[in-house]
Amino acid sequence: MTDRHLYDKHADTLVRALAAISERGYWSAYPESPSPRIYGEKAAAEGATAFQAYLDNRFPLDQPGTDGWIATEASPFGVELAVTYPHAEAGALVAAATAAMPAWRDAGPQVRAGVCLEILARLHAHVFELANAVQFTSGQAFVMAFQAGGAHALDRALEALAYAYAEMTRHPGEAEWEKPAGSKASAEPLRLLKRFHVVPRGIGLVVGCNTFPTWNSYPGLFASLVTGNPVIVKPHPRAVLPLAITVRYAREVLAEAGFDPNLVLLAPEAPGEALASTLAVRPEVKIIDYTGSTAFGEWLEENARQAVVYTEKAGVNTIVVDSTDDFAGMCRNIGFSLTLYSGQMCTTPQNVLVPAGGIGTDQGHKSFDEVAAGIAASVGKLTGDPARAVELTGAIVNDGVLDRLDEVKSIGEPVLDSRVVEHPAYEGAIVRTPAIVKLPADAEATYGKEWFGPISFVIATDSTAESLEIFRSTAGTRGAITASVYSTDDKVLDDAEAAALDVGVHLSCNLTGGVFVNQSAAFSDFHASGANPAANAALTDGAYVASRFRIVQSRRHTTS
Amino acid sequence: MTDRHLYDKHADTLVRALAAISERGYWSAYPESPSPRIYGEKAAAEGATAFQAYLDNRFPLDQPGTDGWIATEASPFGVELAVTYPHAEAGALVAAATAAMPAWRDAGPQVRAGVCLEILARLHAHVFELANAVQFTSGQAFVMAFQAGGAHALDRALEALAYAYAEMTRHPGEAEWEKPAGSKASAEPLRLLKRFHVVPRGIGLVVGCNTFPTWNSYPGLFASLVTGNPVIVKPHPRAVLPLAITVRYAREVLAEAGFDPNLVLLAPEAPGEALASTLAVRPEVKIIDYTGSTAFGEWLEENARQAVVYTEKAGVNTIVVDSTDDFAGMCRNIGFSLTLYSGQMCTTPQNVLVPAGGIGTDQGHKSFDEVAAGIAASVGKLTGDPARAVELTGAIVNDGVLDRLDEVKSIGEPVLDSRVVEHPAYEGAIVRTPAIVKLPADAEATYGKEWFGPISFVIATDSTAESLEIFRSTAGTRGAITASVYSTDDKVLDDAEAAALDVGVHLSCNLTGGVFVNQSAAFSDFHASGANPAANAALTDGAYVASRFRIVQSRRHTTS
Structure with a gap:
């Protein structure tokens, strides 16, 4: 079964994805709208039913070395999950993955790409099931979970797969x-036949995060897998289900294609086990993809010396407000960015830098306070009606966010207080609206670090020039995933771009308008x-995939 | 002057190089024969004269921060060099390189590629001068110095440049x-114009080696430079001149093209200064290319955590002899590989694994001792006549090699003793022929580590299967740059390829025939x-170049 039929089946998708990564225009392979007109009338209900069937049950995963069943999740929506997952020791997982590698390596890039594309297709066929799992573990509202956790995650997976395929097949x-005959050394041409083998690095380890269990894990998972590496997926203890579903269907497709399903393994950890640390320093683990805290990311970089380590960590995202010809649009756009998923995105802006003397707008001069109030009003409008609010904010992912919301109350001058919202559908859901706090420019000790969650600062600066200096300083020191600028002055836009x-x-x-700084489009x-x-790699470029495999050549003489 | 005219001038070469790296057949941009029919009647003499003019003189390099002039070289040919080089502190070099970076970054990939190609052309115009410098610092014989140190080094530089250019311009x-209008969020299509900037990582540091000062340094130097990074070149204290000449002409071209010449800086070190260690941990240094000892390579990987570190270290290269249909050709070929540059190549075979029971050949069965004797006889023939010998062996690069030649005398059973050869032209030259020693398979403590220099072992194994196990073990533990196998049995060739x-x-x-295991052809x-x-990177593939820069994007709305 290790033939090319899955490659042939998905070749059109791959060709289109390869074009997309070189053009970088708009393209998407997986429709982001959960509309029944696209996915059919039954899809949503079937996905919800499939999700429900997992609850209060053993997750259907037949993995080697299972030594117990563990449940570690607690839904931000207050829904009882009680899914138990098969636990295994690091040694058993590593042994199983190692044994699975040679046949996968020898199958070559095309066969592997075909199987991986089939896995993506299988996951897409279960996208509603996946969306429910993402929603109820991450706290995202349903539509966002469907998009970021389903369609967009699949797009990013395909993007990474396309880069990896291009890299493997560039030679x-x-x-x-054939070297022409030389004058001395050889009277006849020298001829060699050379074979170039793509060889995997070893085992890939993917360490998932709580907020975007699929979106942040899929690129590394599929980039490592398609380049020949078995992958051990270590989910966040509070967001296991989306990756368990992923591993389930990956193993199903691998087995159908004649490969060892242990090429993809789930590694859920018991409370306090620190399984990621144990796995990360195993000599067989050669690639690590991680999203999460700066502390553990730096620990991995420092200690997992045998592996190539890709990390996405904390950052301080900044908006520089200089002037605008659409004050209402600006406030609406920023307000939406702060509200979406209660600011629990690595791309959410935190620091809004505004000149203390105010800014010029299409509505005339606006004072610093008016700008802050405009943004606050926009958030207020988006979150005023609980039923609408929760579809935007979702729920709070964990207590750390609540702790920071408490802490920020004693800091600065509030522009907008965070409110508790009762979720109309889930009474146990923990929902909070964004807090906005005014700070002076010299409060860098406060705004110079990440306050992950629905917390942002409107900071009064001397001038846009100082705003740009603060941006340079915080982004240079703490990192940032996103930045944005508002100005009607091309010089300011150029200066911001230079910074x-x-x-x-x-x-x-x-x-x-309808594009937000915290959204990035695959391809x-x-x-x-x-x-x-904030990160030592990008999704996705050549550097993200090129070190996941090596080329080993053999050469021999030919006569012709 | 920061226009595209140098790009246009060299575009054909770049296009051809880009084709070559994707085809991987034979191609070379710089003729490897020093024949006057190719380079003209005067080239050799002019190159020698230019080289002579450097001796006993201050090297013409006008660099910032020069605080003294130092001479650290001692020629393996016994020629008095006495070239002094401008010394500067790490801080001065880093400051100058940092200041040079922004304009170089902003020039973009095409302009940078044009300038780098012009540097290669300039170096090629001075290839005889370069060959003399490589010869008299490394101990290579002239033709080899011309090829490996000149033409082939330039080919490898161009190869790295082509990969880097392809990577920078793939987007x-x-x-x-333009995202089509959605049903809810946007009634109209969303349009953005996106700009993708190639940004350098920081300063590149190239740490050169004694034996191949140009060949091993050029790929990293040009890969870092063309991707926008200033480069500080730290030569081996005993092989400064080839890289000083390189830096001289690079600076000349950069200045002519309107750029800051401090984009390329020479960092010669005073005895005991350990300048490489100081530079390597500077926060501004983001890329390091190193060739040399395993100890310092591992130190760099361990300590230069702020940088991407590419290292080529020690290894144990192996030949597995199973059988042959050309016994004479095999012995001739292996003998040549052991003799070339007195085995002072990172690609020279060290361990020749032969079944104790002998092998089948076109000349009938050959015993283990006959195989060893056949290889020894081939070396003896190549080194019998001093005048011919020295053109193959060159001279011994440093005392470490002589020490190992002494040490090996007390080990195993000699098959061939190393001889002292008087160099007909340079009476101070230190010339030694290869030593070959017989060892049993259980002497892994001896043959399991690198004996850099003209030292090899013929090792008696139980069988070819054991030979392959030993190959797996030594290469897996200590690494290897090359391996070769001789067999008339396709199954053995397949097994060797699998190993x-x-x-x-x-x-x-x-x-x-005329291809040797220690030679690799660029492109x-x-x-x-x-x-x-033995190395954490390959020359050259996508992984070697992709992490030398990052892409930073900006996006803004367009209306159309």
């Missing part, structure tokens, strides 16, 4: 080398740059 | 993104794999 599998280049942060300019936007402390 | 500089894949070592099969052969402990 031919074989080449004839963004210097500190290596992607910049959005004058977003006032077009690079997510993170790898050029500042 | 467009700008793209329009080579498992331990990540490039394999040559049945080399009996076709990968040098090192990055898949075993």
Whole structure:
């Protein structure tokens, strides 16, 4: 069964994805709207039913070395999950993955790409099931979970797969080398036949996060897998289900295709087990993809020396407000960015830098306080009606966010207080609206670090020039995934772009419509740059995939 | 002057190089024969004269921060060099390089590629001067110095430059993104114009080696430079001149093209200064390319945590002899490989594994001792006449090699003793012929580590299967740059290839003619794999270049 039929089946998708990554225009392979007109009338209900069937049950995963069943999740929506997952020791997982590798390596890039594309298709066929799992573990509202956790995650997976495929196939599998006859050393041409093998690095370890269990895990998972590496998926203890579902269908497709399903393994950890640390320093683990806290990311970089380590960590995202020709649009856009998923995105803006003397707008001069109030009013409008609010904010992912919301009450001058919202559908859901706090420019000790969650600061600066200096300083020191600027002055936009280049942060300019700074589109936007402390890699570019395999050649003489 | 005219001038070369790296067949941009029919009647004499003019003189390099002039070289040919080089503190070099970076970054990939190609052309115009410098610092014989130190080094530089250029330009500089109108969020299409900037990582540090000062340094130097990074070149204290000449002409071209010449800086070190260690941990240094001892390579990987570190270290190269249909050709080929540059190549075979019971050949059965004697006789023939010998062996690069030649006398059973050869032209030259020693298979404590220099072991194994096990073990533990196998049995060749894949070592099969295991051809052969402990990168592939820069994007709305 290790033939090319799955490659042939999905070749059109791959070809289109390869074009998309080189054009970087708009493209998506997996429709982001959960509309029944696209997915059919039954899809949503079937997905919900499939999700429900997992609850209060053993997750259907037949993995080697299972030594117990564990449940560690607690839904931000207050829903009782009680899914138990098969636990195994690191040694058993590593042994199973190692044994699975050679046949997968020898299958070659095309066969592997075909199987991985089939896994993506299978996951897409279960996208509603996946969306429910993401919603109830991460706290995202349903539509966002469907998009970020389903369709967009699959798009990012396909993007990474396309880069990896391009990298593996940029050289031919074989080449004839013929050196013309020289004057001395050889009277006849020298001929060699050379074979170039793509060989995997070893085991890939993917360490998932709580907020975006699929979106942040899929690129590394599929980039490592398609390049020949078995992958052990270590989910966040509070967001296991989305990756368990992923591993389930990956194993199903691998087995159908004639490969060892242990090429993809779930590694749920018992409370306090620190399984990620144990796995990360195993000599067989050669690639690690991690999203989460700076502390553990730095620990991995420091200690997992045998592996290539890709990390996405904390950052301080910034908006520089200089002037605007659409004050209402600006406030609406920023307000939406702060509200979406209660600011629990690595791309959510935190620091809004506004000149203390105010700004010029299409509505005339606006004072610093008026700008802060405009943004606050926009958030207020989006969150005024509980039923509408919760579809935007979702729920709070964990107590750390609540703790920070408490802490920020004693800091600065509030522009907007965080409110408790009762969720109309889930009475146990923990819902909070964004808090906005005014700070002076010299409060860098406060705003210079990440306050993950629905917390942002409107900071009064001397001037836009000082705003840009603060942006350089915080992004340079703490890193950033996103930055944006509002100005009607091309010089300011150019200065902001120069600052963004210097500190290596992607910049959005004058977003006032339906594009938000915290959203990045697969195949077009690079997510993170790898050029500042917030991440050491980007989704997705050549650097993200090229070190996941090596080329080993053999050569022999030919006569012709 | 920061226009595209140098790009246009060299575009054909770049296009051809880009084709070559994707085809991996034979191609070379710089003729390897120093024949006057190719380079003209005067080239050799002019090169020698230019080289002579450097001796006993201050090297013409006008660099910032010069605080003294130092001479650290001692020629293996016994020639008095006495070239003094401008010394500067790490801080001065880093400051100058940092200041040079922004304009170089902003010039973009095409302009940078044009300038770098012009540097290569300038170096090629001075290739005889370069060859003399490589000869008299490394101890290579002239023709080898011309080839490996001149033409082939330039080919490898161009190869790295082509990979880097391809990587920088695989995405467009700008793209329009238009998302079709959705049902809810947007009634109209969303349009953004996105700009993708290639941004350098920081300063590149190239740490050169004694034996191949140019060949091993050029790929990293040009890969870092063309991707926008200033480069500080720290030569080996005993092989400064080839890189000083390189830096001289690079600075000349940069200045002519309107750029800050401090984009390329020479950092010669005073005795005991350990300047490489100081530079390597500077926060501004973001890329390091190193060739040399395993100890310092591992120190760099361990300590230069702020940088991407590419290292080529020690390894144990192996030949597995199973059988042959050309016994004479095999012995001739292996003998040549051991003799070339007195075995002072990172690609020279060290361990020749032969079944104790002998092998089948076109000359009938040959005993283990006959195989060893056949190889020894081949070396003896190549080194019998001093005048011919020295043109192959060159001279011994340093006392470490002599010490090992002494040490090996007390080990195993000699098959061939190393001899002292008087150099007909340079009476101070230190010339030694190869030593070959017989060892049993259980002497892994001896043959399991690198004996850099003209030292090899013929090791008696139980069988070819055991030979392959020993190959797996030594290459897996200590690493290897090359491996080769001789067999008339396709099954053995396949087994050897499987072993080579498992331990990540490039394999040559049945080399009996004019191709040698220690030679790799730019644009076709990968040098090192990055898949075993001998090196963490290959020359050259996507992984070698992709992490030398990042992409930073900016996006703004467009209306159309």
